[in-house]
Amino acid sequence: MPHQCTGCDTVYPNGTEEILSGCPECGWNRFRYILEEDGSDKEAAEPAGDGGGIIGELERVHESGAEALTLRDGDIESVRVLDEGSYEINVASLLEKEEIILSIGEAGRYVVHLPSAFREKADG
Amino acid sequence: MGLLSWLKKPTLSSWMDSFFGKQKASIGIYGPPNAGKTTLANRIVKDLAGEEMGPASPIPHETRRAMKRADLTVQSNGASLHLDIVDTPGIATKIDFEEFVTDFEMKDEEAKDRAKEATEGVIEAINWINDCDAVLLVMDSTKDPFNQANVTIIGNMEARKLPLLIVANKTDQDGASPQRIMDAFPQHPVVQTSALEGEGIEELYESMIHHFG
Ligand SMILES: Nc1nc2c(ncn2[C@@H]2O[C@H](COP(=O)(O)OP(=O)(O)O)[C@@H](O)[C@H]2O)c(=O)[nH]1
Ligand SMILES: [Mg+2]
Numbered sequence: 227m228p229h230q231c232t233g234c235d236t237v238y239p240n241g242t243e244e245i246l247s248g249c250p251e252c253g254w255n256r257f258r259y260i261l262e263e264d265g266s267d268k269e270a271a272e273p274a275g276d277g278g279g280i281i282g283e284l285e286r287v288h289e290s291g292a293e294a295l296t297l298r299d300g301d302i303e304s305v306r307v308l309d310e311g312s313y314e315i316n317v318a319s320l321l322e323k324e325e326i327i328l329s330i331g332e333a334g335r336y337v338v339h340l341p342s343a344f345r346e347k348a349d350g
Numbered sequence: 351m352g353l354l355s356w357l358k359k360p361t362l363s364s365w366m367d368s369f370f371g372k373q374k375a376s377i378g379i380y381g382p383p384n385a386g387k388t389t390l391a392n393r394i395v396k397d398l399a400g401e402e403m404g405p406a407s408p409i410p411h412e413t414r415r416a417m418k419r420a421d422l423t424v425q426s427n428g429a430s431l432h433l434d435i436v437d438t439p440g441i442a443t444k445i446d447f448e449e450f451v452t453d454f455e456m457k458d459e460e461a462k463d464r465a466k467e468a469t470e471g472v473i474e475a476i477n478w479i480n481d482c483d484a485v486l487l488v489m490d491s492t493k494d495p496f497n498q499a500n501v502t503i504i505g506n507m508e509a510r511k512l513p514l515l516i517v518a519n520k521t522d523q524d525g526a527s528p529q530r531i532m533d534a535f536p537q538h539p540v541v542q543t544s545a546l547e548g549e550g551i552e553e554l555y556e557s558m559i560h561h562f563g
Contacts, residue, residue: 247428255425256398279470281469281470282470305469310462311446311447311448311458311462311465311466312445312448312465313444313446313469314443314444315443315444315445315469315472316443317476318502320472320473321476321502321503326473
């Protein structure tokens with residue numbers, strides 16, 4: 227695996243020895259792994275997923291009134307929208323369940339987001 | 351349902367594959383809002399690659415999307431670990447826009463958007479656990495570590511058999527008590543850091559190689 231010293235930028239085509247013993251050029255001991263195809267455009271941090279927007283999406287479903295559901299036995303809300311901009315999150319339910327169940331307002335209308343759709347979105 | 355879906359999540363064997371097959375670990379940085387996750391991620395990425403990951407902020411929920419920085423190599427005492435770092439939004443049980451309005455003088459509209467994005471961020475963070483081989487769970491040492499979110503996350507990661515290293519951060523602050531974190535979660539290794547001042551980072555690398563490598 228090619229590595230580049232982050233101190234002096236010297237590239238070592240293999241790099242296994244240098245990363246263990248330090249850079250022979252400058253003595254620095256931090257190295258960056260370089261992708262063989264292209265190291266250049268992979269350097270910046272990028273959004274890890276393309277997720278996001280799910281609450282807004284569920285709220286729009288709710289506003290349309292079309293797909294509001296009532297809870298079945300055993301269903302647990304993942305996110306409760308108490309009021310606009312105010313959310314209560316059931317971390318355990320999000321960790322354990324695949325589906326996301328949103329409850330909105332006092333009236334307790336529910337919208338269910340199915341896991342397949344969410345995974346697709348989140349994985350881009 | 352819960353059990354069935356857990357079977358599909360990473361098991362110990364898929365975790366071993368990721369080290370002995372791919373030779374690369376995807377490490378998620380998790381924890382409550384404002385614990386110093388982004389500051390730590392920046393510290394690590396800067397150290398290993400000379401760049402920053404994203405903006406840290408005193409306002410909670412600054413990071414509302416998971417951010418990934420791929421292909422870093424950390425080495426310490428003749429051992430090395432090849433890894434990806436994922437900085438995640440803070441996991442909270444309640445997010446209210448009023449907090450941003452009263453504490454940070456944000457306009458209602460902006461605060462409500464931020465609250466919504468932060469809530470979506472929690473979902474995204476949790477969704478990303480499936481793609482992690484190991485987790486750094488960052489906590490603010492000045493705060494009580496024994497809260498619902500921390501306990502729930504740790505319990506779930508134990509069930510997934512995800513290797514977990516707790517980072518007791520902000521040790522530079524008055525009233526910091528890493529010991530309180532060690533006492534709360536004695537079953538997990540704890541590393542003490544000040545991500546802001548760069549204290550304990552070498553020890554963190556050593557621990558990562560030891561526990562994740
Ligand atoms: N004193 C101190 N402050 C820190 C430390 N790490 C982060 N902070 C501060 O805590 C605030 C939140 O940090 P950030 O990295 O955005 O937290 P995140 O929400 O977990 O990503 C910022 O004002 C940071 O400067 C630390 O080790 N010591
Ligand atoms: Mg952050």
